[in-house]
Amino acid sequence: MPTTLTLKNIPDDVYERLKVAAEVHRRSLNSEIIVCLETVLMPTRISPGERLERARQLRAGLNSEKFQACDIDVMKRQGRP
Secondary structure (H helix, E strand, C coil), X not given: CCCCCCCCCCCHHHHHHHHHHHHHCCCCHHHHHHHHHHHHHCCCCXXXXXXXXXXXXXXXXXXXXXXXXXXXXXXXXXXXX
């Protein structure tokens, strides 16, 4: 059974960020707070194998003619000391 929780003394800037996030995600303020708490306290565990497979899928979706590894390295270094 879900528990009711009352939050007090929430800083104004935190409240405003929650309110904006709720609007962006089309959620109620209550739902947004629950999602934020779940994200921090109960993160989804992804196995290294699943993470590697996802990276391979993303890489396979790139057009290799446009994104060469050396070009990506140059782009990552741009703007860095």
